[in-house]
Amino acid sequence: MYYILFYKTVENYLERRVPLREKHLAYANASYQRGELFIAGALADPADSAVLVFKGENSSVAEEFAKNDPYVLNGLITEWKVRPWTVVIGG
Numbered sequence: 001m002y003y004i005l006f007y008k009t010v011e012n013y014l015e016r017r018v019p020l021r022e023k024h025l026a027y028a029n030a031s032y033q034r035g036e037l038f039i040a041g042a043l044a045d046p047a048d049s050a051v052l053v054f055k056g057e058n059s060s061v062a063e064e065f066a067k068n069d070p071y072v073l074n075g076l077i078t079e080w081k082v083r084p085w086t087v088v089i090g091g
Helices: 018-033 060-068
Strands: 002-009 037-042 049-055 077-085
Touching (some): 002 060, 018 037
Antiparallel strands (some): 002 049
C-alpha cells in the first residue's frame, strides 16, 4: 500500500530551508535506501507544500518520518498529514 505524506510549509520556505536542507535530504535518502520512501518533492508556483510517497504495510512509516524530519522538528512545516493512496495504474 502507498501512503502520501502532505507537508504545508512556512512562508519563505525556500530561503529558510537552506541551513537544514543537507540534513533533511540525508534523512530522506536514508528512508529511500531502506525502501520506505518511494518518491518525494516540493510543489512549485507557489512553493508552499511538498508531497512524499511511502510504501509500506501501514501509515506508521510515513508518520514516523514526519515526526523526525529536520524540517518538521525545526518549524519549517506548519502542518502535515498522511493519507492512504490506492494506486490503480503503475506501482
